[in-house]
Amino acid sequence: MDILITGLLLGGTYALIAMGLNLQYGMARIMNLANGEFLVAGGFAAFWFYTAGQLSPLLTIFIVAPLAFLLNWLVYVVMLRPLVKRAKSHGQLEVDAILTTFGLAFVSVGIMLALFGGDYFSYSYLARPITLIGDTYALNRVTAAVAAVVICGGLWLWLNRTRAGMSIRAIAVDPKSARLVGIDVPKLSALAFALGGAVTAVGGALISTFLTLDASTGVLFTLKALVIVIMGGVGDVRGTIAAALLLGILETFVATLIDPGLTLAAAYLLFVLILLFRPQGLFGRRTT
Amino acid sequence: MSMTKRDWQSITLSAVLLAVAACLPLTGDAYMLSIGITIAMYAVLATSWALFSGPTHYISLATAAFFGLGTYTTAIGIENGLNYWATLPIAAILGAVLAALVGLATLRLSGVYFVIFTLGLAELVRQVVTWGQNVSGQKGLYVLTDITEVHIYWQLLVLGGIVYLTGWAIGRSRLGFALRIIGDDEEVARHSGINTSRAKILLFMVSGATAAVVGSMLAPRYIYIEPALAFTPMLSFLVVIMALLGGTGRLWGPLVGVIPFTLLWEAISASFPNQTTLLLGLSFLVIVYLLPRGFVGLIESGKRKLREREAFA
Numbered sequence: 106m107d108i109l110i111t112g113l114l115l116g117g118t119y120a121l122i123a124m125g126l127n128l129q130y131g132m133a134r135i136m137n138l139a140n141g142e143f144l145v146a147g148g149f150a151a152f153w154f155y156t157a158g159q160l161s162p163l164l165t166i167f168i169v170a171p172l173a174f175l176l177n178w179l180v181y182v183v184m185l186r187p188l189v190k191r192a193k194s195h196g197q198l199e200v201d202a203i204l205t206t207f208g209l210a211f212v213s214v215g216i217m218l219a220l221f222g223g224d225y226f227s228y229s230y231l232a233r234p235i236t237l238i239g240d241t242y243a244l245n246r247v248t249a250a251v252a253a254v255v256i257c258g259g260l261w262l263w264l265n266r267t268r269a270g271m272s273i274r275a276i277a278v279d280p281k282s283a284r285l286v287g288i289d290v291p292k293l294s295a296l297a298f299a300l301g302g303a304v305t306a307v308g309g310a311l312i313s314t315f316l317t318l319d320a321s322t323g324v325l326f327t328l329k330a331l332v333i334v335i336m337g338g339v340g341d342v343r344g345t346i347a348a349a350l351l352l353g354i355l356e357t358f359v360a361t362l363i364d365p366g367l368t369l370a371a372a373y374l375l376f377v378l379i380l381l382f383r384p385q386g387l388f389g390r391r392t393t
Numbered sequence: 394m395s396m397t398k399r400d401w402q403s404i405t406l407s408a409v410l411l412a413v414a415a416c417l418p419l420t421g422d423a424y425m426l427s428i429g430i431t432i433a434m435y436a437v438l439a440t441s442w443a444l445f446s447g448p449t450h451y452i453s454l455a456t457a458a459f460f461g462l463g464t465y466t467t468a469i470g471i472e473n474g475l476n477y478w479a480t481l482p483i484a485a486i487l488g489a490v491l492a493a494l495v496g497l498a499t500l501r502l503s504g505v506y507f508v509i510f511t512l513g514l515a516e517l518v519r520q521v522v523t524w525g526q527n528v529s530g531q532k533g534l535y536v537l538t539d540i541t542e543v544h545i546y547w548q549l550l551v552l553g554g555i556v557y558l559t560g561w562a563i564g565r566s567r568l569g570f571a572l573r574i575i576g577d578d579e580e581v582a583r584h585s586g587i588n589t590s591r592a593k594i595l596l597f598m599v600s601g602a603t604a605a606v607v608g609s610m611l612a613p614r615y616i617y618i619e620p621a622l623a624f625t626p627m628l629s630f631l632v633v634i635m636a637l638l639g640g641t642g643r644l645w646g647p648l649v650g651v652i653p654f655t656l657l658w659e660a661i662s663a664s665f666p667n668q669t670t671l672l673l674g675l676s677f678l679v680i681v682y683l684l685p686r687g688f689v690g691l692i693e694s695g696k697r698k699l700r701e702r703e704a705f706a
Contacts, residue, residue: 136505138512188681196504200450201681203508204637207630208677215671321670324626328516331509364527370520373513380498380506 107240108357114242116353117250120257120346121308122326123333128301131340132277133294135185135202139210140330141323142217143173143302147309148318149217152226162230163252166310170303177302180209181295189294210323217320227317249311256307261342273297277340305330325369332376338386347387351375407557415550418543426542430614432655433549434607437556438628439636439647441603444560445596446633447641448572451504454629455495455511458518459488459601461623463608465522468534468618477538481609488605489598496594511629519624526620533619540613548610556603560644563599568592627673631658634676640687649688 122144129137147169154160154168184205192198234241264270273293275283284290309326312318333352337344352372359371379386417429438456446453463484470480495514499507526532563569571592574582582589608623615622631654639650654676661672684691 136508196450199504200452201685203452203505204677204681208674208681211630211670211674211677213674215668215674218667218670324512325516328509328513335506335509364524366527367520367524369513370517370524373510373517376510376513377498380502380510384502384506 108361109354110240111242111246111361112354112357113350114246114250114353115357116350117253117257118308118312119329119333119353120349121253121311122305123330123337123345123349124257124260124342125301125303125305125308126327126330127334127337127340127342127345128273128297128304130334132273132297133181133301134198134276134280135181135294135298136199136206137298137301138203138206138327139213139323140206140302140305141325141327142210142213143177143305143323144309144312144326145217145318145320145323146213147173147306148313149221149226150306151310151313152228152318155228155230162310162314163248166252166307169306169310173306174299174303178295178299180302181298184209185298186291186295189291210327214321214323221320225317225319227313230314243315245314249314252311253308256304257346260304264342269293269296274340328369329372332372336375336379336387338388341386341388344386344388404561407554411550411554415547418546423542426546428655428659430542430546430549431659432652433546433553434611435632435635435651435655436648437549437553437607438604438632439639439651440553440560440644441556441600442632443636443639443641443644443647444556444563445593445600446636447646448569448576449593449596450576451500451507451593451597452633453511453597453600454508454626454633455492455514455601456604456632457515457624457626457628458511459491459604460608460611460628461515461518461522461620462487462491463605463610464612464615464618464623465534465608466605467609467612468536471536471538472534477540477613481606484605484609485602489602491605492598492601493594495601496590496597500593500597501590515624515626515629519620522620522624533617535617536612536615538613542614545610545614549607552603552606552610557644559599563596564644568595572596630673634673634680637680638676638684638687640684640689640691642686642693643689646687646689649692 122140125143126137126140129135129140147166150169150172151162151165154165155162185202188201188205189198192201230245233244235244235247236242264274272283272288273296275286275288276290276293276297280290280294309318312326329352333345333348336351337346337348352375355371355375356368359367414429414433418426420426438460442453442456445451466484466487467477467480470483471477475483495510499510563572571582571587571589574585574587575589575592579589612618635650635654636647637650638654639648640646658669658672662669680687686693
């Protein structure tokens with residue numbers, strides 16, 4: 106029971122990060138391998154604001170989100186759009202995007218190392234116990250999970266109830282047909298990419314309240330987010346959330362009962378099973 | 394198979410170059426030899442990487458996993474009384490098996506799944522090995538042999554020769570032809586009756602086995618082996634960059650990338666050790682935006698321009 110709830114709390118935050126990646130990969134069709142670095146940058150911002158200005162991470166996210174949005178929008182328009190235009194096939198774009206975002210990831214790590222050094226950073230925020238259904242949990246984990254749920258809910262409403270959100274989902278389904286019904290694909294792809302980056306950075310700010318980060322941990326989060334997105338089905342919001350919760354529980358389970366060093370191995374095991382048995386995602390339908 | 398005059402020419406040229414490279418230890422300069430080993434190591438890794446990734450466009454980041462597997466095979470083998478030379482074929486077989494397993498799980502699917510899976514593979518194996526060591530209470534392994542740096546260098550050169558011959562033979566075989574079609578259009582390949590998964594897995598196995606043997610050969614150089622050293626993810630990225638920088642369109646392409654990049658990398662690591670990550674990132678961006686076909690592309694378009702100019706003159 107203890108494991109289950111801790112896992113769900115962790116999974117809630119994972120859901121937020123994976124939603125960010127899903128917006129970028131599922132909707133904007135760019136496999137962003139620098140995703141984890143934006144998460145760490147969000148965490149750095151939260152750390153900096155908290156230690157320098159005593160600003161609560163829950164308020165920091167309102168600064169982090171617009172900044173990350175702008176930055177990701179620029180990345181898309183300046184660096185990725187030329188690749189989209191140049192690509193002769195989807196495969197070619199995929200390879201180019203992977204290499205570019207890898208480059209971006211390393212450049213970001215390099216810059217963060219230069220600015221902040223290679224130390225781990227952590228701060229104590231809401232590190233108080235809270236009792237839920239008979240067991241005690243850290244208040245910061247609970248807060249982060251609740252904030253993640255609120256943001257995920259907001260995103261879900263936006264994607265399903267607004268015109269822009271529905272257009273973005275249409276692009277996820279079929280970018281070619283989306284153009285035929287008058288959707289401005291280039292503009293909305295940039296929007297989805299920027300929004301995805303903002304969501305991830307916010308996730309980073311929330312995660313930094315209870316996990317220790319350092320400049321080079323980004324890639325681990327990228328991997329986890331990728332596993333979640335693929336498990337949930339690319340472009341599928343519902344699947345992403347289910348997969349994130351599943352991964353959160355599995356990781357907590359493995360960390361508590363076997364060895365905390367094996368969490369990525371656990372995520373990978375799940376990934377292999379999905380690839381072997383349901384490569385189209387948990388709720389996805391097989392495409393031809 | 395029949396050999397043309399051109400084939401003999403290129404084989405002779407390669408043999409001569411290899412022989413010249415083999416004379417490097419005669420200079421007696423320890424630093425030169427150490428750089429030579431690094432270059433030879435990356436040349437073998439990048440060339441065998443390009444054998445698979447060049448035609449198929451699947452970017453493999455699993456080099457470090459195979460390399461570490463080989464290193465550990467040799468270390469554990471020697472500890473249990475095996476002869477060093479016996480561990481090399483075992484490493485090759487294990488590397489091929491691991492590649493086959495990874496290939497079976499991911500190569501039937503789109504390229505992205507493959508990249509993600511290989512990206513985490515080295516980390517996955519590292520976590521498992523570390524965990525195994527924690528359970529057994531062992532920290533690292535010593536590899537004590539009477540193999541010197543010169544021996545390692547020559548071994549790598551021989552392996553390099555084998556890789557080139559293999560690449561050349563594959564390029565002329567039905568398998569190589571099938572792979573080029575797959576790289577062009579997988580759909581077309583499947584419709585013309587090519588078993589695309591089998592072709593990709595076979596080639597990935599060649600590449601994986603080679604990287605594992607390189608790991609084995611390098612094990613005596615490290616003397617003390619621990620997971621963080623054997624499975625360093627940086628290795629995978631460096632191999633990708635060097636191969637793409639050189640260009641994967643030709644068998645000799647990666648070599649053209651390996652030599653200048655290794656020298657640059659050594660220089661930067663020596664004077665600005667904190668900026669290596671930045672250099673790695675910038676290299677990726679340079680490749681995508683400025684050198685999409687590598688130095689090979691640059692050389693070939695230069696040649697074409699020269700020819701056109703001659704034709705007009």
